Amino acid sequence: METTIVIDGVSHVFETSDRKTELKIKAETTPSEDKKPKQLPLPNVWLVTRNNGVPLFALKPAASDIQFxxxxxxxxxxxxxxxxxxxxxxxRKMIWVNPESQTAGSESYSAYKHFTWAQIIKFAVVDRMSISFAPKMPGDWKNSAEGGAKFLIVMIEGKPYWxxxxxxxxxxxxTYRLYFEETKQLEASILKTVETGMKxxxxxxVFPKEDFSNEYDNYMVLRGxxxxxxxxxxxxxxVRVFAGRMGYREKIVTSTVYRGASxxxxxxxITQDSVQKYGVWQK
Known part of the structure; x- marks a missing residue:
């Protein structure tokens, strides 16, 4: 199988065979007396594949990275x-996604579990106990059959994510809903959610390992x-609640209601403004 990818305006052909992918380069003959090897024109790209060699997507390496x-x-x-x-x-900037990732039944398509954002939201709006987000509990989306189902990468409307x-x-x-009901303050609830995610x-x-890094985990908590x-x-x-021999009494009940705005x-x-405002992992 051959895959053509345009990198920096130049087309490069990658060949997948026997569970391995290699870059195809046209050979050039040189005089027999040449002692200095000719430099091969390698593109600046990281090509990411399945274990069977099928190309999935490509990233642009940083200046400090190995370039190919x-x-x-x-x-x-x-x-x-x-x-x-x-x-x-x-x-690392994504510069190419295998177009066959959107074709059901293809090798690249089956590397992912596919979702719409509406499906992510449907799972997220279920009110759960905090303990349910522990590994392998019902709220653990990446392991849930309704969620990532143990896939390493998922595809959401054409874009891959870990x-x-x-x-x-x-x-x-x-977590935001819990704090919003408790504090009734929007921005304080966002901050407390991020802090809880880091904790x-x-x-x-039990005995959690705190994460104060600038890694994507904290950014995705803030995004949520x-x-x-x-x-x-x-x-x-x-609401009126039964109070035994005292009859009924009124009680104030605070809840959050999903309104599906956007x-x-x-x-x-996440934008720089949001990091400055809520990125407590950097403070």
Whole structure:
């Protein structure tokens, strides 16, 4: 199988065979007396593949990186590189996505579990107990059958994400709602959500490992909190509750109600303004 990718205005052909992908370069003959090897014209690109060699997407390396690599998605994940939060550490710009990733039944399509943002929202708006976001619990989106289903990468409306990054969104949504009902203050709830995400950086409810890094995890928590702040409104109402021999009494009940305003904050990377305002991991 051959895959053609245009990099810096030049077409390059990659050949996949026997579970391995290689760059095809046209050979040039040189005089036999030449002793200095001819430099091969390698493109500046990291081509990311499945374990079977099928190309998935390509990233632009940083100036300090090795400029040409062909590596599996697993190796890229181990290196902690990401392409969806430009202000977070280890960002590399995505410059190509295999167009067959949108063709059901293709090798590149089956590398991902596919979603719409509406499906992510449907999972995120379910009101859950905080403990349910612990690893392998019902709120653990990346492992849930309704969520990432243990896929390393997922595709949301044509754009790949690390599955664990998307998993921060339901956690952030639920946590924001909890603090919003408690404090009744929008911005304070966003900050407390980010702080909670950092405190439980590894997702464990007991003896958690804190995460004050500039990695994408904290950015995705903030992305979820910002989205929730635009899409939930506070409802305060009086209800009558039974008080035994005293009969009934009135009680104030505060809740959050999903109003489905916009999904734009989920689609959009975090801006510098938002980092300055809510990025407490940098302070």
């Amino acid at each position: 690599r062909i590596l599996t998605a697993e190796k890229l994940y181990e290196a902690k590189r990401q392409w969806f939060e430009p202000l977070a550490d280890n960002y 599955s664990d990054a998307v998993g921060q969104i339901p956690f952030a949504t639920d 439980y950086g590894d997702g464990l409810p 909190a910002l989205w929730a702040s635009e899409n939930f409104e506070l409802r305060v109402e009086k 999904d734009q904050k989920l689609r959009s990377s």
